[in-house]
Amino acid sequence: MDKPVVRDAALLIFRAVLGVIFVAHGWEKLFIAGITKTTGQFSAWGVPQPKLSAWITAIAELLGGGLLVVGLLTTFVAGAMALLIAAAMYFVHLDAGFFISEGGIEYPLLLVVSLLMIVVFGSGRASVDGVLTRG
Template sequence: MDQPVVRDAALLIFRAVLGVVFIAHGFEHFFRTGIAETTTQFQGFGIPQPKLTALITASAELLGGGFLVLGLLTTFVAGALALLMLAALYFVHFGQGFFVAENGIEYPLVLIAALLMIVVFGSGRASLDGVFGRAEL
């Protein structure tokens, strides 16, 4: 299993699934729940500057998820999304219990761990980062 092609395929699948999860959440904040309702929710959680934070969060999730799927600026994007999820863990999930059904810390912890795996191991060769990294200058 320790073959480059297997690692690259696993990283591609891992990145794509994680990216789609973030795209779905960003899409939900923008178009299903809406920024106004997301702002109200953020205000209820005590998040500073709830409207600005809702816009930044939705944009980061939507665009960052897309960048993860493409494998573009992958380690930077994964690190930024991990910080975003740490903020969500603190403001939204901490003190709510463990399980996701209770709005607990389970889900953001899994996302943070997954994002840290991408920060550590990179995007793999099956990514735009991999393609640009192999380009002859």
């Protein structure tokens, strides 16, 4: 299984699925729930500067997720998004326990670890980054 083509395919699938999850969450914050409702939720959770935080989070999830899908600026985007999710863990999920059913850190912890895997292993050759570094 330690063949470059298998490793690159696994990174592509992993990166694409993670990116789609972030795009869906950003889309939901901006266009389904709306930024006003998202700001209200952030305010209720005690997130500092809830309106600014809601905009930053929604745009970062939408654009960052898209960049993960195509594999552009991948390690930078994954690192920045890991910090964003770590902040969400601190402000929203930490006091709620472990399990996601209780609003705990289970899901955001999985996201942070997944993003760190991309930071460590990169985007693979099946990405825009991979194409640009081969040239």
